[in-house]
Amino acid sequence: xxxxxxxxxxxxxxxxxxxxxxxxxxxxxxxxxxxxxxxxxxxxxxxxxxxxxxxxxxxxxxxxxxxxxxxxxxxxxxxxxxxxxxxxxxxxxxxxxxxxxxxxxxxxxxxxxxxxxxxxxxxxxxxxxxxxxxxxxxxxxxxxxxxxxxxxxxxxxxxxxxxxxxxxxxxxxxxxxxxxxxxxxxxxxxxxxxxxxxxxxxxxxxxxxxxxxxxxxxxxxxxxxxxxxxxxxxxxxxxxxxxxxxxxxxxxxxxxxxxxxxxxxxxxxxxxxxxxxxxx
Amino acid sequence: xxxxxxxxxxxxxxxxxxxxxxxxxxxxxxxxxxxxxxxxxxxxxxxxxxxxxxxxxxxxxxxxxxxxxxxxxxxxxxxxxxxxxxxxxxxxxxxxxxxxxxxxxxxxxxxxxxxxxxxxxxxxxxxxxxxxxxxxxxxxxxxxxxxxxxxxxxxxxxxxxxxxxxxxxxxxxxxxxxxxxxxxxxxxxxxxxxxxxxxxxxxxxxxxxxxxxxxxxxxxxxxxxxxxxxxxxxxxxxxxxxxxxxxxxxxxxxxxxxxxxxxxxxxxxxxxxxxxxxxxxxxxxxxxxxxxxxxxxxxxxxxx
Numbered sequence: 282x283x284x285x286x287x288x289x290x291x292x293x294x295x296x297x298x299x300x301x302x303x304x305x306x307x308x309x310x311x312x313x314x315x316x317x318x319x320x321x322x323x324x325x326x327x328x329x330x331x332x333x334x335x336x337x338x339x340x341x342x343x344x345x346x347x348x349x350x351x352x353x354x355x356x357x358x359x360x361x362x363x364x365x366x367x368x369x370x371x372x373x374x375x376x377x378x379x380x381x382x383x384x385x386x387x388x389x390x391x392x393x394x395x396x397x398x399x400x401x402x403x404x405x406x407x408x409x410x411x412x413x414x415x416x417x418x419x420x421x422x423x424x425x426x427x428x429x430x431x432x433x434x435x436x437x438x439x440x441x442x443x444x445x446x447x448x449x450x451x452x453x454x455x456x457x458x459x460x461x462x463x464x465x466x467x468x469x470x471x472x473x474x475x476x477x478x479x480x481x482x483x484x485x486x487x488x489x490x491x492x493x494x495x496x497x498x499x500x501x502x503x504x505x506x507x508x509x510x511x512x513x514x515x516x517x518x519x520x521x522x523x524x525x526x527x528x529x530x531x532x533x534x535x536x537x538x539x540x541x542x543x544x545x546x547x548x549x550x551x552x553x554x555x556x557x558x559x560x561x
Numbered sequence: 562x563x564x565x566x567x568x569x570x571x572x573x574x575x576x577x578x579x580x581x582x583x584x585x586x587x588x589x590x591x592x593x594x595x596x597x598x599x600x601x602x603x604x605x606x607x608x609x610x611x612x613x614x615x616x617x618x619x620x621x622x623x624x625x626x627x628x629x630x631x632x633x634x635x636x637x638x639x640x641x642x643x644x645x646x647x648x649x650x651x652x653x654x655x656x657x658x659x660x661x662x663x664x665x666x667x668x669x670x671x672x673x674x675x676x677x678x679x680x681x682x683x684x685x686x687x688x689x690x691x692x693x694x695x696x697x698x699x700x701x702x703x704x705x706x707x708x709x710x711x712x713x714x715x716x717x718x719x720x721x722x723x724x725x726x727x728x729x730x731x732x733x734x735x736x737x738x739x740x741x742x743x744x745x746x747x748x749x750x751x752x753x754x755x756x757x758x759x760x761x762x763x764x765x766x767x768x769x770x771x772x773x774x775x776x777x778x779x780x781x782x783x784x785x786x787x788x789x790x791x792x793x794x795x796x797x798x799x800x801x802x803x804x805x806x807x808x809x810x811x812x813x814x815x816x817x818x819x820x821x822x823x824x825x826x827x828x829x830x831x832x833x834x835x836x837x838x839x840x841x842x843x844x845x846x847x848x849x850x851x852x853x854x855x856x857x858x859x860x861x862x863x864x865x
Contacts, residue, residue, distance in 0.1 A: 351803065354563030354572045386863045390669060398850045401669050406863060456858035490563065490572035525567040525803075532568055532798055540794030543802050544787045547620050550806060551627030554813025 337365045337511040340501040348522040355490040361483035369476045375425050375504040376474050376482045377418040383495045384409035389453045405445040405453040412493045417473035417484045425504050438467050494519050568801035569613040582811025590819025592835040597622040597753030611672045613801050616793035620805040623786035625812050626779050633776030640727035640773045644780035650738035651785040654745020659792040683843035690836030697829040728769045749789050756782050
């Protein structure tokens with residue numbers, strides 16, 4: 282996190298904008314593509330239209346890897362960047378950050394009452410459910426984008442492409458949304474992107490203790506007058522490292538060996554306990 | 562202090578696990594049982610997924626029972642021959658139980674099945690223990706108990722008789738093998754060593770003298786729990802060694818305090834208390850099934 286602050290400071294001083302940016306990744310949705318030219322702090326010798334040469338949006342992540350060690354209890358990432366036009370206020374641009382983990386199939390079961398007991402009853406299967414979904418913006422999403430644009434760009438938990446197999450009851454989809462949100466795995470933060478100096482923005486991305494391993498996609502969108510005008514895609518990877526990774530590896534690849542090791546370790550711990558605590 | 566459990570894929574408070582281990586170990590030292598029947602429901606209660614709780618519970622039971630077995634073996638309270646017969650049944654039973662568990666998991670009913678197993682088994686064992694110990698206490702008050710070693714029943718007419726010298730029994734191997742089998746199945750599904758079921762079964766069904774019951778049941782529990790651990794690791798891959806070791810760390814210490822306290826309690830009172838405890842766990846699990854859940858839906862990964 283300290284490293285991230287330093288980078289941010291560098292940005293604030295106007296030194297890091299060009300070096301920290303990946304102009305090739307910035308895709309302005311305007312008609313003419315931006316030439317990928319690095320940008321020194323003084324006005325560049327712009328050929329033609331200088332506004333088109335500047336990337337409208339530049340963003341970076343504080344880290345590209347999140348390590349899950351045996352002491353992992355959740356962490357926080359920082360996404361930060363700068364925009365070419367002024368941010369916030371009346372008529373200013375807005376920034377929207379969407380973090381998403383890889384989609385996985387999930388099953389939603391309805392509980393039914395049989396003979397007074399609650400059992401797992403009928404179920405719907407959803408083929409592609411992001412394990413984690415976080416959205417943060419400089420303003421609440423509803424104020425920034427009209428419903429048509431939100432739906433077209435599939436922004437917000439209400440517009441996630443969740444197709445269910447089997448039962449087509451909207452109650453299952455609703456339940457999935459609710460349970461994911463109450464587990465804090467999907468959420469839309471209101472005004473979580475902070476603006477400084479009308480050009481720089483930063484947002485904290487909290488990852489819970491139950492964060493899944495895998496690749497995460499971070500989209501930074503520039504919103505102007507109710508439309509997404511530019512976006513940049515970033516990503517990070519969550520990995521188990523150290524002892525946790527080795528244990529999970531061995532358990533998956535050598536289950537017999539792992540099982541035997543568990544038996545021996547537990548027996549040894551029990552024996553050690555009886556020796557240590559023997560009375561008299 | 563948070564600790565990441567690599568198999569459960571979640572981060573939990575280590576002091577909470579140590580505390581659970583200590584509490585369960587204290588009770589198991591007090592009552593002379595492995596304590597798995599308390600541990601697994603508690604783990605599920607704090608949010609450990611049921612498969613991991615069951616598999617790691619069996620692994621923990623193994624460790625906890627080893628220290629008890631060593632102590633009992635030194636005092637000569639183990640009947641190895643009876644233990645081996647029980648074990649043959651136990652191995653077959655636990656293999657069947659792990660298959661049953663994997664099948665239940667595919668059906669999406671594993672949580673329900675584990676709960677129902679617990680309620681039925683704990684409910685009946687607890688009720689029997691309370692009834693028996695209350696009777697024993699009343700009988701003692703009236704003074705003069707029956708002197709007979711054990712009652713003769715239909716099962717003493719079965720073939721394949723074998724002499725169990727330590728247990729002072731000459732009975733067929735079929736009843737102990739069936740007892741072992743049944744407990745093997747239950748221990749695989751419930752993640753328990755089965756001591757709390759085995760001890761009454763040995764006393765009331767097989768008619769073994771109380772002195773060798775605890776040691777012999779620990780003998781059987783150690784090996785059945787080892788077998789269940791291995792089978793669970795291979796079949797469902799849900800044994801979490803970090804979880805197991807944390808629980809053992811608390812458990813081993815707790816067991817010593819419990820054992821020291823247990824020597825001050827009378828046998829009947831101990832059994833009555835244990836019976837009440839077992840009944841209490843069964844009732845709270847039953848409440849969990851009967852009470853209307855917060856959400857009428859549950860989500861989970863699609864089982865493979």
